[in-house]
Every structure is written in structure tokens, then in C-alpha cells.
Amino acid sequence: MIRPLVAVLDDKHISNGCSNCFVCEEDQDDSIPCLIPCKTCKILQYCSQKCMEEDWDMFHKYECSFFLSKSPKIVPGFMRICMRLIFYGRSYPSSLEWNAIKGLKSHLSEIMSSEKKEEIWMLSKGIQNFTNEPNEILVLDLLCKIMVNSFSLLTSSYDIIGTAIDPTISRMDHSCYPNATLVFERNKIALRSLQKISMDQEITISYINVNNTQKSRQDELLSRYYFLCKCIRCKFPEKVESYLVLRNCMSTETFSHLEMLINKAFSEKNINIMRALSMLHRLKGWDAVLYPLNELHKLALIYFLDENRIYNAFCHALFIHLIGNRVFNKYMVDFNPIYVIQKFLLIKLIIFQASENYETQFKQINAKDMMLYVYKLLYDVIKLSYKSHGSSSRFSKRLKKTFEKTGEDISVYDWGRCWQSRLKDDPENLQIKKECLRIEDNFLSEVKEYIEICIINNKFQ
Known part of the structure; x- marks a missing residue:
């Protein structure tokens, strides 16, 4: 595991996360300690005196007075990460890391010829004024390098909390069929393989x-x-792109209208999600569980979670789990961290539904079935997490805690103790498989009814 050379929390998380180890509210693996603000600027927060001192020695002593002068306003993250890069270059001008940063492509001429020119130029002037950096080209070059080479700082659950740049990570090439992925452990990054x-x-x-x-x-x-990608998926899209299949299954006019709705749904994330979903679910003769339907269900899931409409979110999560993610896709593996995290989100929704007696909204699902299914699903997801995140990762430990707590909850019932005993003795027990399939069939019936009602009403209520 490596620590990115420079990383900063975004504006949303700078007040509720540690600016050194990046523990924040979204990172629920451990209890969040009471954060300590910087004694001078009061802008950056830290989870401990140790983190405060580490960040001060490395970066914050150079920027603190500037943050204080702008308080209570927060300096934009894009500006903060560039300033820290400049401070790093001054402190370690001969280091391999700084030389590697200088060697990254900036595409300066392309960016400064685009509509982004004015914004970049304004930012560079502000950075120059504070850092007393006389070299305007250096600042512009660093800003452009950040635009092209930075990556999102994530929690282990893939929530975006900031931005980072590191020469080792930034030099890795892209593929739409990648053989590896990045997994975050607070302020460290691990590279996990997706293929042999x-x-x-x-x-x-x-x-x-x-x-x-x-x-x-x-x-x-x-x-x-x-750049234009030339990976296997981009070279031979007709073999794998469901969108091309979709386009060939309808008139040009119908496809254009649908494409407009889908693009609006992805960009605006509003009622267009529901309209596009409704139209896609009406299609006949097309394997509609592939892109873009599955992606739209993911957007709907997020939308309903934000609106605190748990039942709706639960139905979309079930669709993704039971249908969307089970479509054969040679370009994804079941231990892809994104898939594993999606399953954990479903697990949390099932537990919530069962514990809050929301099963009364269902016709064929009860709390007992939910808890039986979620206990087995947790068992399976824990094994997947060993590949996706690592057996010693905080995410895997969090799954284990949830598994133990769920085991305690069902052990008060005879059926719960029996289920635990079967799973412990033989996880591949035929009775367990049959019972899980029965519950999945009931889940699926509920989801299909939910979708049918939405299609009839032409909206998702």
C-alpha cells in the first residue's frame, strides 16, 4: 500500500473529516473521534494530535495563514492541492517523486486553448500571489497536470471525499477492461487485481x-x-455493447427520443430517470438488463436514498442484485469492489426493512425470510471482500461485525439457530440453496410488481 503524494478533502468533507488520515463521517468502519480544529485557521480538522502534527510538518504550516485570511470561506480543493504540490516541490526539489510529477503530461497547450483557459488562469494568479511563486508557467503546468492526472480520494465504500495525485498511480494506463483497481484504506491506496x-x-x-x-x-x-482508448472493448464494441443492440431494435426516431431521456437522466438526475426507466422497461425483444437500464436503476437507487424513500431504494437495489448484476458480463468479476459494495448496500437495506417492520409493504416477503437471506448473503460477501478489499481491510472487518450482529439477532429464534448451524456445517448445503432461491423468487415477484405499477403510472412513486 502507498500513500498518495498529495491529497486533500473536498469542500463538503473538510469540516467533518481528518485532513491527514481522511477518516470522515462516510467512513463507518470505526467510531469517528471528536475532531480537533487547527488552532490558528480553524479550517482543517484532525482526528488526533498526531495527525495534526504530521500534517503541519508536511504541508499545513505553509498554508495556514492563507486559510485564515480567507476564513470563513474555504479555499477550493483544486487550489489547495496545487499549493501543496508547490510546497512539496520546494521542500524536496531533488526527490524522485517531484521529478516524477514534473514528468507527468499536462496537456497545457490543449487546456489553455479550451473554454477552461480563463478559470485556470485566474486560479494560477491566486496561487502565485499566496505562494510567492514567480514562475507562472510552473503553476499553470501543475494545475493542468492535476486536471489530467488527479483521481478521486475515496472511502473503502467508494464514497468520494476529496482529490489526490500520485506519480505512481497517475502513470498507470487506462483500459475499459482493466486488470486491476484501486482500493482505499484511509490515507493509503492498495492495488487489487481483477484478473490473473x-x-x-x-x-x-x-x-x-x-x-x-x-x-x-x-x-x-x-x-x-x-486520448482515445484502443482497448479490446473499444476496438470491438459490436460484440459487447448492449447499447448498439438497443439502437438496432427500434426506429431512429424512437431511439433518439430515448437517448435524449437517458442523457438527461445521467446529467440532471431528476424525473428523467423515471421516464427513461419506464420507456426501457416497456421494450420487447431486447435484453434490457444491460446498460443503460442497470445504470439508470443505480441512479434511481441513489435518488431515492437521498429522498429517504427506503422502500423505493430497496426495490431498485433488489433489481440490480437479482437481475442487473447477474447478466453474463465478461468484463466484470463478482469480486470487483464496486459490485461488492453494491451488495453491502443491499444488505443494509434488507436489515433496515426487516428491523423496522417494513415487510408489511410486501405481499410475499416477511422479516424472517429477509434475515435468513441476508445472513447467507453476508457470508458470501465476506468471502468476496477478501479478494476485493483484502481480508485485513477495514471494509472486510466491518462486514464481519455486521455478520456477527446479524447472527446474534437471529440466534434468539429456533429457525435462526438452525440456519446458522446449517451454514456453519456446509455453506453449499442444498437446502440452503433451495431456500435462498425461494426467497429470491419472492423478492423478484415484488420487484416486478413494483416496476409494473411504475410503468402503468409512468412514474416511480
Whole structure:
């Protein structure tokens, strides 16, 4: 595991996260300690005196007075990460890391010829004024390098909490069929394999959402990273792109209207999600569980969680689990961290539904079935997490705690103790499999009824 060279929390998390180890409210693996503000600027927060001292010695002593002068306003993260890079370069001008940063591509000429020119130029002037950096080109170059080479700082549950840059990570090439992925452990990054990697094989990661269409992927890579991908998925899209199949199954006019709704749903994330879902679910003769339907269900899941409409969110999570993620996809593995995290979200929703007696909203599902199923699902997901995050990761430990707590909850019932005993003796027990399939069938019936009602009403209520 490595620590990124420079990383900062975003504006949303700077007040509720540690600016050194990056523990924050979204990181629920451990109890969050009472944060300590910087004694001078009061802007940055720390989980301990040790973290405060480490960050002060490395970076904050250079920027604290500037933050104080701008208080209570927060200096934008893009500006903060660039300033810290400048401070690093001054402190370690001959280091391998700084030389590696200088060697990264900036695409300065392309960016300064685009509509981003004015914004970058304004930021560079502000950074120059505070850091007393006389070299305008250096600041512009660093800002452009951050735009092209930075990556999101994530929790172990893949919640975005900031931005980071590191020459080792930034030099890894992109593929829409990556053989590795990044997993975060507070302020450390681990590289986890998604495929068997041979000695002479290049390690690749994905810079973007690989579930997007080939056109969307190419457009995003070209506009943000200034290259066209030539991986196997981009070379032969007709073999794997469900969107191309979709386009061939309807008239040009119908497809154009649907594409407009889908694009609006992805960009605006509002009622267009429901309209696009409704239209897609009406289609006949198309394997509609592939992109973009599955991605729209993910958007709907997030939308309803934000609206605190748990039943709706639960139905979309079930669709993704029972249908969307079970479609054969040679470009994904079941231990992909994103898949594992999606399963854990479903687990939390099932536990919540059962514990709050929400089963009264269902016709064929009861709390007992929910708890039986979720206990087995937790058992399976823990094993997947060993591959996705590592057996000693905080995420895996969190899953184990949830498994133990769920075991305690069901052990007060005879059926719960019997289920635990069967699972312990033989996880592949035929009776366990049959019971899980029965429960899944009931889940699926509920989801299909939910979708049918939504289609009839042409909206998701």
C-alpha cells in the first residue's frame, strides 16, 4: 500500500473529516473521534494530535495563514492541492517523486486553448500571489497536470471525499477492461487485481465508469484525458455493447427520443430517470438488463436514498442484485469492489426493512425470510471482500461485525439457530440453496410488481 503524494478533502468533507488520515463521517468502519480544529485557521480538522502534527510538518504550516485570511470561506480543493504540490516541490526539489510529477503530461497547450483557459488562469494568479511563486508557467503546468492526472480520494465504500495525485498511480494506463483497481484504506491506496496478471503484462486501471457506452467512454476520455482508448472493448464494441443492440431494435426516431431521456437522466438526475426507466422497461425483444437500464436503476437507487424513500431504494437495489448484476458480463468479476459494495448496500437495506417492520409493504416477503437471506448473503460477501478489499481491510472487518450482529439477532429464534448451524456445517448445503432461491423468487415477484405499477403510472412513486 502507498500513500498518495498529495491529497486533500473536498469542500463538503473538510469540516467533518481528518485532513491527514481522511477518516470522515462516510467512513463507518470505526467510531469517528471528536475532531480537533487547527488552532490558528480553524479550517482543517484532525482526528488526533498526531495527525495534526504530521500534517503541519508536511504541508499545513505553509498554508495556514492563507486559510485564515480567507476564513470563513474555504479555499477550493483544486487550489489547495496545487499549493501543496508547490510546497512539496520546494521542500524536496531533488526527490524522485517531484521529478516524477514534473514528468507527468499536462496537456497545457490543449487546456489553455479550451473554454477552461480563463478559470485556470485566474486560479494560477491566486496561487502565485499566496505562494510567492514567480514562475507562472510552473503553476499553470501543475494545475493542468492535476486536471489530467488527479483521481478521486475515496472511502473503502467508494464514497468520494476529496482529490489526490500520485506519480505512481497517475502513470498507470487506462483500459475499459482493466486488470486491476484501486482500493482505499484511509490515507493509503492498495492495488487489487481483477484478473490473473502475467509477469510481462501491463497493469491497467479504469479512469472512468466502464459500464458506460463506448461512445460515452471515448467522449469522456478525450475531453478529460486527451486520448482515445484502443482497448479490446473499444476496438470491438459490436460484440459487447448492449447499447448498439438497443439502437438496432427500434426506429431512429424512437431511439433518439430515448437517448435524449437517458442523457438527461445521467446529467440532471431528476424525473428523467423515471421516464427513461419506464420507456426501457416497456421494450420487447431486447435484453434490457444491460446498460443503460442497470445504470439508470443505480441512479434511481441513489435518488431515492437521498429522498429517504427506503422502500423505493430497496426495490431498485433488489433489481440490480437479482437481475442487473447477474447478466453474463465478461468484463466484470463478482469480486470487483464496486459490485461488492453494491451488495453491502443491499444488505443494509434488507436489515433496515426487516428491523423496522417494513415487510408489511410486501405481499410475499416477511422479516424472517429477509434475515435468513441476508445472513447467507453476508457470508458470501465476506468471502468476496477478501479478494476485493483484502481480508485485513477495514471494509472486510466491518462486514464481519455486521455478520456477527446479524447472527446474534437471529440466534434468539429456533429457525435462526438452525440456519446458522446449517451454514456453519456446509455453506453449499442444498437446502440452503433451495431456500435462498425461494426467497429470491419472492423478492423478484415484488420487484416486478413494483416496476409494473411504475410503468402503468409512468412514474416511480
